Amino acid sequence: MNTSGLLPGKVVLVTGASRGIGEAAARLFAQEGALVVLAARSTDALTQVVTEIRADGGTADAITMDLGDRASVRAALDQVAELHGRLDGAFNNGAVVQQPGPLDTTSDDEIDEQFAVNFRGHWTAMTAEAALMRRNGGGAIVNTSSIGSRRANPVLPAYGAMKRALNSLTESAAVTWGGEGIRVNGITPGGTETAMIDQWEAATPGVVAMITSSSPAGRMAQPREVAEVAAWLLSDRASMVNGAIVPVDGGAGA
Known part of the structure; x- marks a missing residue:
């Protein structure tokens, strides 16, 4: 594996790692030298990604985890401890999207799901991650929020609200x-x-x-482009970056 060494030897947990940004991040982090632990609900998809990372010379393990289940989240962190005895970084990327529609048609069940996964799930994960990081003197956590948390989000109101709450939680934890x-x-x-x-x-x-059309970049991002920013924030090169909410939107939010 061609390792540039941005995350050499670091144990890094990636949630929502079975697809999209999380999958791209797991592959990138492994290329950067991390010992990656992939977590998501889809065991088969995780196993495939882990197999491919290992085939490329990386180090990766899979853990089945449901962000909406607090016991599952804590059990996953226990498994990280069993595998490696420590945790140096965590990319909390798992999320669930709501059915698009205005605020007054968003159901109670959708709101409950958004809270359980996109807010409480991150709260539970972060506190468990921090407890494991303390064993070895610290670490770094990166949470995936959304451009929709930075402004009105009339099409995904519950999703945007929970992501804005996650921004506040991120800053408070920092x-x-x-x-x-x-x-x-x-x-x-x-x-x-x-x-x-x-x-x-x-x-x-x-x-x-x-x-x-709303992006100055004139296109959407590729998942790896987003993962690159997370990799830097998790690395020692970002040692004085704490409590930042970093836009990765090609200027769309400017």
């Missing part, structure tokens, strides 16, 4: 844990070519064209 050597940052991707965007386009035709 201040709370910074003295312990644990850095916490967030990224807010704009339109990215993932299955989530495909779902949104199927439900609301024209979304892809709208996102593309």
Whole structure:
């Protein structure tokens, strides 16, 4: 494997690692020298990614985890401890998207799911990750938020609200844990070519064209382009970056 050494020997957990940005991140982190632990609900998809990373000379393991289940999240971190005895970095990327539609048609069940996965799931993961990081003097956490958290989000109101809450949680954790050597940052991707965007386009035709036309870059991001920013934030090269919410949107949010 061609390793540039951005994350040499670091144990890094990636949630939502079975597809999209999470999958791209797992592959990239391994190329950068990390010992990657992939977590998601889809065991078969995870196993395939792990097999391919290992075939390329990387180090990777898979853990089945449901962000909406607090016990599952904590059990996953216990498994990381069993595998490696430590945790140096965590990319909390797992999420669930809501059915597009205005606020007054968003169901109670959708709101509950958004809270359980996109907010509480991250809260649970972050506290468990920090506890494991403390064993070895610290680490770095990166949370995936969304450009939709930075402004009104009338089409995905519950999703946007939970992602905005995640921004606040990220900043609070950065201040709370910074003295312990644990850095916490967030990224807010704009339109990215993932299955989530495909779902949104199927439900609301024209979304892809709208996102593309609103970006100064004139296109959507590739998942690896977003993962590159997360890799840097997890690395020692970002040692003084803490509590930042970094846009990764080609200028769409400017």
